Amino acid sequence: MKIAVIDGQGGGIGKHIMDRLRRELPDNIELLALGTNALATSVMIRSGANEGATGENALIYNADKVDLIVGPISIMFPHAMSGEMTPRMAEAIAGSPAPKVLLPLTRSGVNIVGMKAEPLPHLIDELVKKVKELVEN
Structure with missing residues (x-):
């Protein structure tokens, strides 16, 4: 099984995941680190990725070649992450047949109703639990 962890900017969320x-x-x-920039990819590689790739083409190329995609929900929004998430990247992720396990974190003005505010470590606990369920089935 191949899991893509996608992040951008400083790669901090991807690092923890x-x-x-x-x-x-x-x-x-x-584990494949897909960063919108070299810093994010590098940080995720140092945190345990088997390999990494950077940028729009790498993300688009790999989106339909993985079995599972994880990251913050902002990876689904064009122009998120201060513009690093291009429309083509968001489209490739959304269109990928891979199941997605996403953290409800966004700074793009999107409010996700029904989610209670939780600290990042608790959200990552839930993400890991869900990924483990999917891997085992």
Whole structure:
């Protein structure tokens, strides 16, 4: 199984996700760091990714070649992450047949109704739990 962790800007969220997935998933699970920029990719690689790729073309190319996509929900919004998420990137992610496990974090003015405010570590706990469920089934 191949899981893509997608993040941008400084890669901090992707770093935390990657670290937890690497510690809690079996070694045969391949983790791919897909960064909107080189810094985000580098940070995720140092946190345990098997490999990484950067930029619009890399993200579009890999979106339909992975079994699962994880990251903040903003990866689905064109122009999110201070403009780093291009419309083509968002479209590739949304159109990928891979299931998506997304953190309800956004600074793009989108409000997700029904979600209670939780600290990032709690949200990552939930994300990892859901990924483990999907990997085991």
